[in-house]
Amino acid sequence: MSIKDRMSGNEAIAYAMKQIEPDVFAAFPITPSTEIPQYFAQYVADGKVSTEFVTVESEHSSMSACMGAQAAGCRAVTATSSAGLAFMYEMLYVVASARLPVTLACVNRALTGPININNDHSDSMGARDSGWIQLYAENNQEAYDNYLQAMRIAERPDVRLPIMICQDGFITSHAVENILLETDEKVKAFVGTYEPENYLLNPDMPLAVGPYDTCPYYMEHKVQQAQAMKNAKQAILDVAADFERTFGRRYGLIEEYCMEDAEAALVLIGSTAGTARACIDEMRREGKKVGLIKIRSFRPFPAEEIAKALSGVRAAAVMDKSEGFSGCGGPVYAETCAACITLPKVPKLIDVVYGLGGRDCRMEDIRRVYDHLYEILETGETGPVYLHMGQRSNEKEVL
């Protein structure tokens, strides 16, 4: 039986960590993820976990310490946000290429420039090509559940990639919600232990990690890494299936809502899904055939699944919570368009960049996007495909 409780997203992650009891936690504070190492430090102080808690002097060092610990044969975790993740970028690539399944709790926050502590996805979207698996949560429950599944996915021998468990800063990290927790025993049994084949501290076989890789080898290693990311798709589904059998809650690569007959749809990531669902319920009562695709796994990107879900849709808006500065749309839009190119009938696709630096996104905002999609359907004119929503402006590229 699950335990009914209420806690914030940060506490939910810290609680999952306590239940899993990773070997090493390398910690450096940054808003809004700071509470995770804080809660965990108290667990350490109270003797509730035996984890080695290393209070490093920067995020670059927290990811580096995770690398050392995981390569040495331990389960290593950390948590960060925004500039902290940016400071890790170099090591994100190194850890991924060394095929070390480190787990990182990313509490999404806008990247600095100017400094802003509120939520958007620019931090983890910037790390999308680093070779990390990325799962995103809509609410506290999903943050907790994703974390329980993370190591099983990342450590699978045909995957062996690091994993980022993302949630929206403040919106879910600090908001206290009802949550279903599982017992320590069931969590430990589900997650299992880390059994690496090779590790630095293996007394029977030394290991060398992090070579200088010349032209004759580098590309082979990159292709192996790419294959591992492809394999991660099945791993996510398999672990989700076992999670559902064990705990009763269902997860996939994407989550569809009212998509069966939808003619206008949104594609988005994270906590905005809840707002969108409420809006859909309202509009469905008005007879509007609107639907939603929430992306749970952005890396690997579920291109086939998204294309399939959009195959019957006439117009869709991809909502990007980061500005990719490509000059033609955000990253989720670019990848969704690429996914849809295989469809016999590609829906009209627009990008709506929204919510940057914590700009609020309310039900009336979501409704405005759907209304815009209906306008496109009625006029047959797609108009500008790269829109920004919610800022002070009268430009036509603004919703």
Add this chain to the structure above:
Amino acid sequence: MAYNHKKELSKPERFAPGHRLCSGCGAGILCRAMTRALDEEDQAVIVNATGCLEVSSFLYPYTAWTDSYIHGAFENASAIGSGVEAAIKMKQKKGELDANVKILVIGGDGGTYDIGFQSLSGAMERGTDLTYFCYDNEAYMNTGIQRSSSTPRFANATTTPAGKVSTGKVQNKKDLTQIMAAHGIPYVAQTTYIGNLRDLHEKANRAIYTPGPAFVNVMSPCPRGWQYPTEDLALICKMAVETCVWPMYEVIEGTWYLNYEPKNKLPVEEFMKLQGRFRHCFKPGNEWTIEEAQNYVDRKWEELLSKVN
């Protein structure tokens, strides 16, 4: 027990031949010496910063290291070492590790004095049980002899070249050994390749077997950067010590010990004249550079003497 060079050299090599370091390079000597300073039955994890040593000793699919080895990036060897230390503690707690495992971190002056300084300082402050060996060749040699904060004043480096209006690097060398001593860690030492390497061996051994963090700074000449015939390595090291450019000392639990005091302190030009990087200092009109270099060495030497006495 007294140092027995023959006996030490008869131990099995833990840094294997076949690596691609230049002949006349100091780094390889250090790799052999520091692993020789391990008790034979002890396991080691080598953590290496990016640099000449890394690209010369672990080119996929070959490694010169018989111990476990990890390289991550340029600036974070100490932080990776912190992670390995945490893993050792955890495995010991769980009863999964019987062997005595020592962590030897090694980096050049670029990875130690400059870009890796933050992670080094952090690991030392945290009391991480590792020994950091710096092979200090006084410039970014791997990328082609650019100046570092360890490059001495007047040295010709590719980003501080001597020229019509330049006499090489403008600033003095950062005194990292003293900065590490100021961290208050249990063991700090400075040495180089002298004679039968007894000093290096004893310091490496003491550092490795001192519980907690230890730092050993080893002046490691580079024939490409310092511009000397490869066979002159030992002579240059000797002159660095005899001129007091590079004094050999150690700081044990806060107490300073001078390990060698030259009977006749030689003028600094005896060290400088062996190296092409100081060639311009000997041109007519540049006599002042040698005077200034001498003044600096004298001042630092007096400072050190005041600490050991």
